[in-house]
Amino acid sequence: PFYYCLPTEGNTFLAFGNTHSLYIFKRANKQTNKHNNNYLCISLPMSPLGIAAVATTTTLFHSVLPQTLSAATTTLLVPASTTALQQTSDNLSNNNNYNNKIMKLVSPRTRSCWYMTLAMALHFGGYEYARSGALALFTSDTVGWGGGVASAYPLAMGLVTPSSLLFLYWYGTILSSDGARRALYGTTRLAIAMLTLCTTALYVVSTRTNYHLLSKLLVSLLFVFQNSYAHLLYTQQWSFLGSVMTPTEGTKWFSSIAGMSSLVCTLTATSVPYISNTPSLGLYGLLAGTCLTLTLSLFLSDRAYQLGEEHGFDPTPELQRKQQEKQQQTDNDNNNNSNNNND
Secondary structure, three states, X not given: XXXXXXXXXXXXXXXXXXXXXXXXXXXXXXXXXXXOOOXXXXXXXXXXXXXXXEEOHHHHOOOOOOOOOOHHHEEEEOOXXXXXXXXHHHHHHHHHHHHHHHHHHOOHXXXXXHHHHHHHHHHHHHHHHHHHHXXXXXXXXXXXXXXXXXXXXXXXXXHHHHHHHHHHHHHHHHHHHHOHHHHHHHHHHHHHHHHHHHHHHHHHHHOOOOOHHHHHHHHHHHHHHHHHHHHXXXXXXXXXXXXXXXXXXXXXXXXXXHHHHHXXXXXXXHHHHHHHOOOOOHHHHHHHHHHHHHHHHHHHHHHHHHHHHHHOOOOHHHHHHHHHHHHHHHHHHHHHHHHHHHO
């Protein structure tokens, strides 16, 4: 459409049209009607030459619009110049591009990616708290191994791999039976529960005497779990983003997503000394901070999957289909090998 402006008698008129109709808008005069800023509208047919008959202001824009227009009260309005029309067309195109960008930013798929990005950033940020707190408690003389850390540390690190494999097996079981959403939800809840229980138990034991052996076992369990759960969670979060985004979008945004997680990690790592040196918080406050960030991450990631289910881009069916194909291929290979051995 092309536009006309008709400023007359202190009122603003705006008209736009195409080869079929001309639409005229007039805003009510604020001096006569302070509470009515609406535009009155009337549609007129366009002639083949693009000329419209427009009623004069004294007869067209009364409180009640006339149903018919008198030829004696009309004037001719010629369309704007080609340059003005081209400029208006360019402005409309720019507005449409801007609106399209806004719609993409607020689309369900985009929002789900933002939710998962924030969930992963909070997970990594909270992991900085857990890593610092668990390591400090593990090497502590009061609740940890203290002078014996040189021998206890390699053993604890050696237990990280089998515990990670155990968690991975459990994750695969949930993924096969309940899907990716329930798998991420369940593994995140396990991390929150383990960190909360170990932190609470250590805090209680640290206030009592003659429980040093129990505190060592608890801090060792906390240390091993802290080094095991992080990879299991962020691989699921990355998997969602990789499944929802197109390859082109992934190439464009993956580095920014990783940068956001790195930024949050930097901020939380910077705050570690301030939290640990606060008497009312200390090292247990760091672990409590991890539980808090993981809880927020849990809700955000689940919301991302919920949007996917509601709007038809949930990656769970595709993941389950690929897993079934992989399992079927494995079964076929086993059957072929069995037949070859029999032959």
